[in-house]
Amino acid sequence: MYFDSHAHLDFSDFAADRGDVLARAWEAGLEGIVLVGSGDGDTSVREALRLAAADERLWATVGVHPHDASLGLKFEGSPTAPIPAPQRSLWEARRRRVLGRLSMQALHPKVVAIGEVGLDFHYDLSPREVQRVLFRDFVRLARRLRLPLVIHARDDHGEVARILTEESAGLTGGIIHCFTGEESLLRTGLDLGFAFGINGILTFPNAEKLRRSVRDVPLERLVLETDAPYLTPVPFRGRRNEPARVAEIAQALGKLRGLSAEEIGSVTSATVRRVLRLDAREAAPPGRIAYQVKEALYLNVTNRCTLACRFCLKRGGHLLGDIPLALRREPTPAEVLAAYREASGERYAEAVFCGVGEPLLRAEVVIEVGRKLRDEGQRVRVNTDGLASLVLGRDIVSELRGAVDTVSVSLNAPDVKSYARLCQPPDPQAAFDAMCDFIRRAAQEIPTVVATAVALPGVDLAACERLARSLGARFRARPFGEYRGFRPHQPNTGGSAEKGEE
CATH class of the missing domain: 3.20.20.70 (Aldolase class I)
Known part of the structure; x- marks a missing residue:
């Protein structure tokens, strides 16, 4: 009935009770979970692939989160400043290795998307210059492998929209993760055929802009996600999030749209399967x-x-x-x-x-x-x-x-x-x-x-x-x-x- 399109069950937050977390998810009515494997190192991706290979209801993505776009290097100074040539050369060498490795890992039979990738100018944990380069790299990789994208965007929605358009991301489609109601990204995403990930933010008291936006977005363009262990929905704020909580998100979205949680689950699960082309694997x-x-x-x-x-x-x-x-x-x-x-x-x-x-x-x-x-x-x-x-x-x-x-x-x-x-x-x-x-x-x-x-x-x-x-x-x-x-x-x-x- 439900499909969690974005969770980080490979994180150490779940090391002690991952089996129990999955059991609760299946008991809550989930039919599938997408494990987002992203990071500058190999551990997250490998763990996501290992977990997905062990259960037919689990799928995986591969990519580098914009927070990790530095690829393990330390950059001094402003995130908007140009990177000195010696450091840029070191980063380019790492970039080639990481893209080569991920290009191969993306061929794993349980990989359904490239992500999460994009830009994050809110925390600026990596220089913006390298964030932009890697983002374009991953859109091109998704096009080459004919895989959809999972997009991260924070405080940079216009630039994310521009890059998606310039790089012809409409050829891949995918999911705009953690959509918060930004008009420019909404217009571009709709034009390019993307779906929009709705998570626990929908239940937050200060998320009125998002609630206004999702009332009008075509329901078949919305998917549910938890972003576990983050963004736990009300009334469970302060606790670790997990896929079973997707039911609370469905209930909140159903209240806005005048539908039952079950109806929301049915439509959004079908959208996940369509956008990630899961049904095509079963033809x-x-x-x-x-x-x-x-x-x-x-x-x-x-x-x-x-x-x-x-x-x-x-x-x-x-x-x-x-x-x-x-x-x-x-x-x-x-x-x-x-x-x-x-x-x-x-x-x-x-x-x-x-x-x-x-x-x-x-x-x-x-x-x-x-x-x-x-x-x-x-x-x-x-x-x-x-x-x-x-x-x-x-x-x-x-x-x-x-x-x-x-x-x-x-x-x-x-x-x-x-x-x-x-x-x-x-x-x-x-x-x-x-x-x-x-x-x-x-x-x-x-x-x-x-x-x-x-x-x-x-x-x-x-x-x-x-x-x-x-x-x-x-x-x-x-x-x-x-x-x-x-x-x-x-x-x-x-x-x-x-x-x-x-």
């Missing part, structure tokens, strides 16, 4: 889940990927020959098994997790289905870019033990510079190091590990093989070729094979 997949390549049956479990390889099949569409691989939603383990069994009139040499995305972004599905297939005597391989441990924040290799017989890792280059040019990761050094570590760990845990590289002009295959063998893996050069009549487009790197050609 029927039109793309093929299982498809044959030579003697193997390939299993297509996601279209999301951690890289933007210049030679990827997706640059020419989502077809392998005449086989459609575009998924409107990601299949469940049961659907993957059903597709395998429907296609398995004959015994295949291997079942291979591989499509036009990175299968280990859905490690839980690969592991669950892989174990069941191996129990039935089917050999199992996973084709991967080797970045899942970096993206998901845990050692995926150890979890794969017993679920797969073979791991094939797309090495593709013998050094960071070549890897960056061909595969275009957000943070080339972090990605290359993580990929090499994944191969090294897999060689210790998995029966067969093969590192591969596409035979493209300019790729030093001998150097790739030396690197692969130094990491404990076999090596195979993948020809830029054809499969069952499929001839991929010619990229500007000189050619390649896509993952489905392994």
